[in-house]
Amino acid sequence: MKLTRRTLLAAVSATALLAQPVTAFAQDLPRNIRMVIGSTSTGGDTYQNSAIVAEALSEKLGVNIKVDAVGSSEGFKALSRDKRGTTIMIFHDQAYLGNLYGRQGYDDPFENYAVGPTVAINPGNAYLVPANSPYQSMEDILKAAEAGTKVRVAIQPGGVSEIGFSAMKNAAKVRAPGSEENIVAVNTGSQSDKNQAMWDGLADVINGSIQANEQFTQLSADDQKAMRFVWITARPATLGQAPEAGMGGTTRDDMLAYASPQTSVTLDGTEDFTFDKEFFMLFNKDMDPAIAEKIDTALSEIFAEGAIQERQKASFFIPNYLSIKDANEHLLKKRNTYGKVIADITGES
Incomplete structure (x- = not known):
């Protein structure tokens, strides 16, 4: 058969399409995609993580993706209004924890939206005490509650910040029923508010993070703002993936000493409670599933290539891609586990 110029060009084009499967279907996606996030901060971990993912997806798919820090309430509203796929969302466990805690504006994400792939973990969720605190460990704290x-x-209140507190109360109840009443909440707002509550002597323990609070753990012990970690909630397998140097003056091995199993906050008397703050995508539940599939396929290829992992680790995120199917199974299991903890300490079923 004689090969004409037209035949050769068609063959070359077909080969190019096969070599670039994601780019081939990029024209089916909206050219401009708004990625709303459940935070209003452009300096926080949600924005940082989302910006990394948005840039990688934009390059892979050949579309424009803009991160919009509108906050959880506005983000959910924007997602609910858009069936075309021009609005997608990245949030973290707060999406379902807010619903479990009954916070206004938090519908069940598994019923009201389509849960997409996971993309990263922030392993930094932590609890701290003043440097001069009599409590040297979580064991001291739980024993103090038991002693009255x-x-x-x-x-x-109402999400990632509160789940570790709920776990403390649950552990106290498991160890010595009734002692959970001595673990009491001081409800504040932002991280700076929690820090100030400690400095003002209004709180014995605060929820914080490695990223936000590590600097205060490096201060001289006689500094009014000096703190100490007592608990990092991340799974040891997650922290084990962090850079060996850790962050600031706190190495990875230092961090592991504050995590399970070296620091134990029991879940049920047998295993420890752990919590990884995981970031994942959300889509409008009526959006064309093919769009979600294309985004998922693109992410799988991006993570297979490996460059995004280096960017995430440089910002102290743990790479964590799970496909839509695996992410739904994993996050539902987490939601159900934490739902039971919350129900057990509130007496609600």
Whole structure:
């Protein structure tokens, strides 16, 4: 058969399409995609993580993706209004924890939206005490509650900040029923509010993070702002993937000493409670599933290539891609586990 110029060009084009499967279907996606996030901060971990993912997806798919820090309430509203796929969302466990805690504006994400792939973990969720605190460990805190001492814990209620507090109360109840009443919440707002509650002597323990609070753990012990870690909630397998140097003056091995199993906050008397703050995508539940599939396929290829992992680790995120199917199974299991903890300490079923 004689090969004409037209035949050769068609063959070359077909080969190019096969070599670039994601780019081939990029024309089916909206050219401009708004990625709303459940935070209003452009300096926080949600924005940082989303910007990394948005840039990688934009390059892979050949579309424009703009991160918009509108906050959880506005983000959910924007997502609900857009069936075309021009609006997608990145959030973290707060999406379902807010619903479990009954916060206004938080519908069940598994019923009201389509849960997409996971993309990263922030392993930094932590609890701290003043440097001069008599509590040297979580064991000291739980023993104090058992002995009848009120332990005040500063949290931002209704989500990621509160789940570790709920775990403390649950552990106290498992160890010595009734002692959970001595683990009491000091409800505040932002991280700076929680820090200030400690410095003002209004809280014995605060929820914080490695990223936000590590600097205060490096201060001289006689500094009014000096703190100490007592608990990092991340799974040891997650922290084990962090850079060996850790962050600031706190190495990875230092961090592991504050995590399970070296620091134990029991879940049920047998295994420890752990919590990884995981970031994942959300889509409008009526959006064309093919769009979600294309985004998922693109992410799988991006993570297979490996460059995004280096960017995430440089910002102290742990790379964590799970496909839509695996992410739904994993996050539902987490939601159900934490739902039971919350129900057990509130007496609600």
